[in-house]
Amino acid sequence: MTISIKEISDQAQWNNFLTAQPRGHLLQSYEWGELNRYLGGNIYRLGALQDGRLVGALQLSVAPVPLPASVPGLRLNWLYGTRGPTVEGLDSPALKALIEQAHDIARQEHAVVLRLEPNIADDDPDLHKWLATYHRLGFRSNPIAIHGRRSWVLDIRPDAEQLLANFKMTWRQNVRASERKGVVIREANSEADFDTYYDLLKITSERDDFFIHSKDYNKEILRHFASKGDAVLYLAEHEGEAIAAKMLIRFGDWCWDMFGASSNHKRNLKPTYLLQYRCILWAKQKGCSYFDFRTIPEILEPGEEMWGVYEYKKGFGGFSRLNMPTQDYVYHPLIYQAWRKMVEIRRARRHKERQKIELERAERGKQSSTTK
Incomplete structure (x- = not known):
């Protein structure tokens, strides 16, 4: 050969x-x-x-x-x-x-x-x-x-109701409570929406001490993938105020949860839970089989970096995948x-x-x- x-x-x-x-x-x-x-x-x-x-x-x-x-x-x-x-x-x-x-x-x-x-x-x-x-x-x-090396992955081939049923009970309650309290999820569709997303990303970076790329680079990511319908930017809003955001990218039958952000207030409305569920539904609509929440601690022990992030992701069901x-x-x-x-x-x-x-x-x- x-x-x-x-x-x-x-x-x-x-x-x-x-x-x-x-x-x-x-x-x-x-x-x-x-x-x-x-x-x-x-x-x-x-x-x-x-x-x-x-x-x-x-x-x-x-x-x-x-x-x-x-x-x-x-x-x-x-x-x-x-x-x-x-x-x-x-x-x-x-x-x-x-x-x-x-x-x-x-x-x-x-x-x-x-x-x-x-x-x-x-x-x-x-x-x-x-x-x-x-x-x-x-x-x-x-x-x-x-x-x-380690990420959290969810098999999203079951129907939407079954996926929701597989969430931890508190996670399901937070999804429903967030919607009941008036949190609305919508797709970003303007330059102002993108600015809002990046402002939330900066707040989250400062709060949780992690690196973020420039606004222009984030725009470039979206430009490369969104033009083919393979990326979306979602905003979670309450009474017209953006309080959380997510960027997703699809490639093949996988969807990656690229970047997430949230404000420092109205956290009691649990907007990230409803937003996460809508992101999973978007990936299903795009024909994906797997949703990759991305990195979690390589060593799964309390006190490791990103342990809190891991516990949050784990509540949506799924499995750990170590490369x-x-x-x-x-x-x-x-x-x-x-x-x-x-x-x-x-x-x-x-x-x-x-x-x-x-x-x-x-x-x-x-x-x-x-x-x-």
Whole structure:
């Protein structure tokens, strides 16, 4: 079987292949590559072809390695495949061919490491075989992930009433109470609506201490996907005031809960519960089978970062999905080890700080519930 590798510039060809594969992912989509370009990154879309038919795909981004000021003039990069590569099966020769081409690119880009995070999770029956295959190809597992390894997923193929029935009782009550108290969910349809969404996103970022991209980048995301009906921006309003918002993206038969935001007041109206249910219904209407709530803590223990977010998502039903460890192919071991050590130190410091914040939040929640 002869496999040839070439860069793909046909958007439909690329996306049609990915959406036909069980391991295809939004973050390997053609549009997501364009979003990386928008942020100033260099992108390679490698297609593996057999008799002119696409049988494998790997979208790579190039980013600089943060080197200390003591080494001026030295520029090194790293290559990253978020949720890729995607091939038709475990035994496909396309996988080896794509990686060999990536090695050529690594030499051109002076890369320290080729880092892959394939969309292969703990619910894949061949998970261990995939890991063994990557290790035979020279990769090593890295416990530190760039893109969160664990997510919360809901199978939305049951009918709407059954999905609601599967929510935790309090979650169902909050959905109904929010609607009864006059919360209205509508689709954003103007520049002013988008500004409202982004204002809520900034409030949420400040309150919960997480990074958000610029307003223009958020607009770019919506532009790439909404033009084909694959994205929606919802606002939850009460008496004409926006108090929560969500951005959703569909790719294939999956829907991703991309960004959520809420105001600091009228939280007693529980708008996020009704909004979340409407988001699930939108995904069903679009023909999706799965709703991805996105990242939850990798270690499911109280006190971990995003523990409160996890408990919220879990109340809607669903299951935890843990992705396989990051796979690194190292070209420059000494630089790689020094960089990885620096990342580990920063990660440990951040983890300690966030753990303290999460425990304080949990304690405040307990005190609040006992005083009611």
